[in-house]
Amino acid sequence: MKSPIWNFASASVRGASHIANGTTCQDSNAIRESDDGLWVAMVASDGAGTANKSDVSSKFVAHEFAEALVAIASDLAKRPPGPWVTDAIIEHIVGMRKQLRSMAKSDDISSFHCTLVAALVGPSGGITIHLGDGAVFGAQSGPTASKALDLSQDYLLSLPQNGEYANETVFMTERDWVKHLRIEPLPAVDWLVLGTDGGMALAMVGEKRPKSGFIKPVLEALTLRCDQATRDAAIHNSLSDKQADRLTNDDKTLCAVVRSKLTHVEGAIQERVPVTVVPVPTASLASLNFGSTGTPLFKQADVNVPDGLIVPKSKSVMRMSVSRREMALLASLLMVGVGAVIYLYLNLFKSPSAVVSVTKVRGVAESIPARSTISVQVTAATDKPLGGNEGTVKTERDADTVTTPDQTTKP
Amino acid sequence: MSSIDYSGNPNQRTPCVLVLDASGSMSSVTSSGRTRIEELSAGIAALEKELRSDDTALVRVQLAIVNVGGPSNDADIMMDWTDATEFHAFPLRADGTTPLAKGVRIALQMIEQGKQNLRAAGISYTRPWMMVISDGEPTDDANDWAAAVSECRAAEVGKRVEIFAIGVEGANLSTLSQISAKPPLMLSGMKFQELFVWLSASLSAASRSRPGDSMQLPSTDPWRNVGL
Numbered sequence: 001m002k003s004p005i006w007n008f009a010s011a012s013v014r015g016a017s018h019i020a021n022g023t024t025c026q027d028s029n030a031i032r033e034s035d036d037g038l039w040v041a042m043v044a045s046d047g048a049g050t051a052n053k054s055d056v057s058s059k060f061v062a063h064e065f066a067e068a069l070v071a072i073a074s075d076l077a078k079r080p081p082g083p084w085v086t087d088a089i090i091e092h093i094v095g096m097r098k099q100l101r102s103m104a105k106s107d108d109i110s111s112f113h114c115t116l117v118a119a120l121v122g123p124s125g126g127i128t129i130h131l132g133d134g135a136v137f138g139a140q141s142g143p144t145a146s147k148a149l150d151l152s153q154d155y156l157l158s159l160p161q162n163g164e165y166a167n168e169t170v171f172m173t174e175r176d177w178v179k180h181l182r183i184e185p186l187p188a189v190d191w192l193v194l195g196t197d198g199g200m201a202l203a204m205v206g207e208k209r210p211k212s213g214f215i216k217p218v219l220e221a222l223t224l225r226c227d228q229a230t231r232d233a234a235i236h237n238s239l240s241d242k243q244a245d246r247l248t249n250d251d252k253t254l255c256a257v258v259r260s261k262l263t264h265v266e267g268a269i270q271e272r273v274p275v276t277v278v279p280v281p282t283a284s285l286a287s288l289n290f291g292s293t294g295t296p297l298f299k300q301a302d303v304n305v306p307d308g309l310i311v312p313k314s315k316s317v318m319r320m321s322v323s324r325r326e327m328a329l330l331a332s333l334l335m336v337g338v339g340a341v342i343y344l345y346l347n348l349f350k351s352p353s354a355v356v357s358v359t360k361v362r363g364v365a366e367s368i369p370a371r372s373t374i375s376v377q378v379t380a381a382t383d384k385p386l387g388g389n390e391g392t393v394k395t396e397r398d399a400d401t402v403t404t405p406d407q408t409t410k411p
Numbered sequence: 412m413s414s415i416d417y418s419g420n421p422n423q424r425t426p427c428v429l430v431l432d433a434s435g436s437m438s439s440v441t442s443s444g445r446t447r448i449e450e451l452s453a454g455i456a457a458l459e460k461e462l463r464s465d466d467t468a469l470v471r472v473q474l475a476i477v478n479v480g481g482p483s484n485d486a487d488i489m490m491d492w493t494d495a496t497e498f499h500a501f502p503l504r505a506d507g508t509t510p511l512a513k514g515v516r517i518a519l520q521m522i523e524q525g526k527q528n529l530r531a532a533g534i535s536y537t538r539p540w541m542m543v544i545s546d547g548e549p550t551d552d553a554n555d556w557a558a559a560v561s562e563c564r565a566a567e568v569g570k571r572v573e574i575f576a577i578g579v580e581g582a583n584l585s586t587l588s589q590i591s592a593k594p595p596l597m598l599s600g601m602k603f604q605e606l607f608v609w610l611s612a613s614l615s616a617a618s619r620s621r622p623g624d625s626m627q628l629p630s631t632d633p634w635r636n637v638g639l
Contacts, residue, residue, distance in 0.1 A: 164526075164570075166423040166535035167620040197621070250621055 004037035005123060007222040009231035010255035012044075013239040015198055017249035023049075026114075027196050027251035028058035030066035034073040039122045041069030042255035044134060046196035048113035048171060056103070057112035057173065061096055065129075068092035069120040076122070086183050089129055093172060093181070100173060113171040117158075117194050119186065121257050126186040128194075131177060133160035133169040134253075135200045137210050137274070138192030141262055149191055149219060149258060151212055152267035157274040158184060160197060160207055169197070191219055191258045198250035199239065212268040214238065220265045222258035415473075415494060417532040424536045425618040426473040426492065426525050427610070428518045429455075430511070432545035434480030436581060437505035441601045447546060447579065448505035454603025456500040461611030468611065469495050471618035475521050479514035479545070480507040486514035492525045512551035512559035515543060515590060519562055522572050537617050539572050542610065544598075546579035548586045556586075563590040577606065597636040605634035 014025035026047030033040050043062045047054025072088050093116070100109045115132030128136050136158040142150035161180055162169045170180040186192075193215060195203060203218075205211045221234030239252040437448040445453075462468050476490040484507030522539045529536050549556045566572045576587045576595035587595040598606060613628045 162535075165538045167537045167617070248621075 002035065002037040004033065005260055006033065006037070006040045006121065006257050007231065007260045008033070008040050008042065008255070008257040009222055009228070009235050010042065010044075010253070011232055011236035011239055012196075012251065012253040013236060015248065015250040015252060016245045018251055020249075024055045025251045026055045026058055027198065027253040028055070028062040029253045029255050030062040031255055031257075032066040032070040034070050036077065039070065039073035039076075039120060039126070040257050041066045041073065041118070041120050042192075042194055042257060043069070043116070043118040044194055044196050044199070044253045044255055045117070046115045046132070046134060046198070046251065046253070051111050051113035051173075053104075053111045054114050057100055057109075058114040060100070060103075061114055061116060061172065064096050064099070065092060065116065065118055068095075069118065069129075073120055073122065085127065089127075089183055090178075090181070093177075097173065097177075109173045113173045115169060115196065116172045117196065119192055119194055121186065121189065121192050124188045126189075128158050128182075128184045128186050130158045130161070130182040130184070131170065131172045131180050133162055133197040133200075134195055135160055135197075135204060135207065136192065136194040137204075138186075138189040140188065141190035141259065147261060147263040149223065149262045149265045150267045151216065151219075151265060151269050154272070155210065155269065155274050156187065156189070157209070158182065158194075160200070190262065191222075191256070193218070193254060193256045195254040196251065198248050198252035199254040201248035201250065202239065202244050202252060203254060209271065209274065210269045215269065216265050218254065218256055219258055222256055223262050223264055415492060415528070415532075417529075417534050420470055420494065420496070421534065422470045423618070424473045424494075424529060424534055425468075425471050425614050426475070426522065426529075426536060426539040427614055428475040428477060428521055428525075428539065428541050430477045430479060430514045430518045430541065430543040430545075431489075431503065432480060432509055432511070432547065432579070433478045433503050433505045433507075434509040434547060434550075435506050436509075436547050437480070437579075443601065445601075446505065447601065448503050450601040450603045451544070452500070452502040454607040455503070457604040458607035458611055459498055459500040461608050462495040462498065462614075465611065465615050468615035468618055471495075472611075472614045473525070474498050475518075475525065477514050477518045477521070478503070479511050480505065480509050482506050484508060486510040486517055488517060488521065492521070492528070508550040509545065509547045510551050511543070511545055511549035512555040515541070515559050515563055518543075519566055519572065522566075537620065538570060540575065540614070540617070541572050542575045542577060543587070543590065544577045544579060544606075545587060546581045548583035560589045564592070567591055596631060599634055599636040602634040609634055 008031050010029045010031050012025055012027040012029050018025060026049065027044065028047070029042070029044045031040065031042050043066045045058035045061045045065075047056075047058035051057075068088075072085060075088070076085075097109065100112045101107055104112060115134055116129060117132070117134035117136060118129040119136055119138075120126045121138075130136060137155055139151075139153045139155035142148060142153055160169070161182070171177070172181075174180075193203060193210070200207065203211055203214050218235055218238055221231055224230075235254055235256065239254060244252065431451065433448060433451075437451065438446050440446050441450060443450070458474075462472055472495040473492055474490070474495060475488070475492045477486060478489040479486045481489075482504055489503075518541050522541065525539065526536065549559075551559070563574055567574050574591040575593065576591050578584050578587050578595050578597045580598070580600075582595075582597070584595050584597065609629055609631060616628055
């Protein structure tokens with residue numbers, strides 16, 4: 001029985017530089033709704049400009065992963081959330097990588113380099129999956145009884161993860177992808193937006209906070225009574241605005257979801273620190289030696305120097321035997337899996353006091369089903385479901401990782 | 412320690428350190444009637460001019476200079492990290508030997524220090540560049556040179572720096588080739604100005620590049636000796 005509780009829309013628009021070069025749009029997205037209408041899976045993927053088949057892989061990844069997330073949502077109707085969710089996500093990513101290897105007819109899938117930004121949003125929470133740049137943000141709408149989506153509520157944010165350098169990022173197609181995978185529990189939200197770095201160049205202020213002026217009309221389109229094509233067109237038009245070219249010349253993708261009970265948008269995003277989505281602890285993995293050089297493999301914006309100055313690709317993958325690479329992957333998978341399981345178990349699934357504080361503030365205890373504990377990410381110390389920093393774990397970043405400031409002259 | 416005030420310019424930076432051979436051989440007079448070091452100085456003046464004509468590069472490129480040889484007959488920091496907006500070219504003087512190993516090691520240290528300063532200031536950055544220009548060969552102890560080569564290659568493999576080696580007439584290219592996996596390029600005649608115009612355009616491209624983009628640098632034809 002389908003009883004949809006979400007409105008959603010998405011678009012991927014070719015960037016000005018890709019139009020000028022005659023290259024295709026290498027961004028892709030996919031949105032799927034669960035059969036019961038309670039869950040929405042959204043996936044955006046940014047194919048690397050340096051990878052010649054990244055348009056194929058971003059499309060494949062977006063669609064495959066959206067299907068996978070909906071399958072997880074369907075399982076969530078039959079069994080309580082638990083560590084199996086994290087395992088299932090990792091298994092699906094491994095499965096996609098296997099299929100990419102098969103498509104490449106090679107163990108080298110660098111021609112398929114792409115990022116992964118995804119979320120599975122349910123009635124009382126969900127999960128975000130993030131590997132590389134792009135971002136995810138969302139919030140509750142305000143008083144439960146209100147039909148207004150109040151943007152001034154505290155919001156959560158999953159920040160882009162680049163390599164050390166501002167012009168480099170990490171891809172799900174890299175050998176050490178698992179070190180960068182961030183699977184995060186999502187509190188109950190009434191709206192959520194995710195996208196690639198091109199989309200976020202428009203939807204955020206300097207990769208720091210959502211930009212009200214851009215987000216408001218996008219979310220407003222999702223509160224209107226109209227058909228899916230009109231909603232998708234609204235996002236497409238926002239991304240295609242001529243003024244957008246001043247902010248980015250990259251491909252642009254956004255996916256957005258809003259509770260269908262909301263009828264209009266009011267307020268503006270506040271300039272306060274967001275509740276940063278807590279990552280799977282990866283610090284202990286940072287020292288893992290994945291290759292013969294022992295250095296992390298960041299994909300840089302390749303330097304194509306003409307006339308003899310060729311920047312060599314890292315040979316460490318090639319020097320590593322298959323068995324050793326597989327062993328490293330399995331070991332790291334195991335560590336991430338165990339870490340995530342412990343983390344989710346300790347902090348989320350067994351945190352009744354946090355559930356109480358959230359439900360008390362929301363005043364919707366009766367509306368949250370028994371299995372809602374997956375949605376709660378707030379520590380018991382705070383009574384703000386999406387506010388404040390108290391008790392939240394700050395994002396652990398690689399020692400060399402730097403924050404990106406406002407880039408006032410970014411073309 | 413760099414004393415750059417980042418408060419007025421939060422843009423990401425593209426750092427580039429120049430390791431310049433200012434040894435005695437650079438004082439030899441060229442066909443233009445000027446010495447090599449004068450030509451090199453004119454090239455650096457051209458770099459300043461080019462950067463000032465590029466609004467984006469001007470606020471994003473950061474430069475440092477290490478002299479190898481010169482009046483001090485040593486390798487030393489001639490100019491610590493300086494934003495392009497604050498960069499003013501100055502004439503170089505040639506003298507002494509070519510302690511290139513010491514020079515590149517100083518440059519590598521400066522790069523790490525520069526990144527540390529940028530991180531502390533909350534400024535993001537692209538991969539630093541190091542351009543080594545020499546007309547001779549290192550006069551350091553062979554062991555020192557071997558150590559410098561090993562540090563350069565490790566830094567390159569570790570993606571800590573992008574190294575460009577440029578030979579000027581008289582340079583021992585096979586020695587220069589050791590510091591980078593990229594083969595060194597030979598400067599055509601004394602086309603230092605063309606070289607630095609290229610460097611400015613290339614740094615500009617690097618400073619604008621985005622994750623996953625392909626960064627196409629301009630052609631090296633205007634200054635490269637294609638016969639080699």
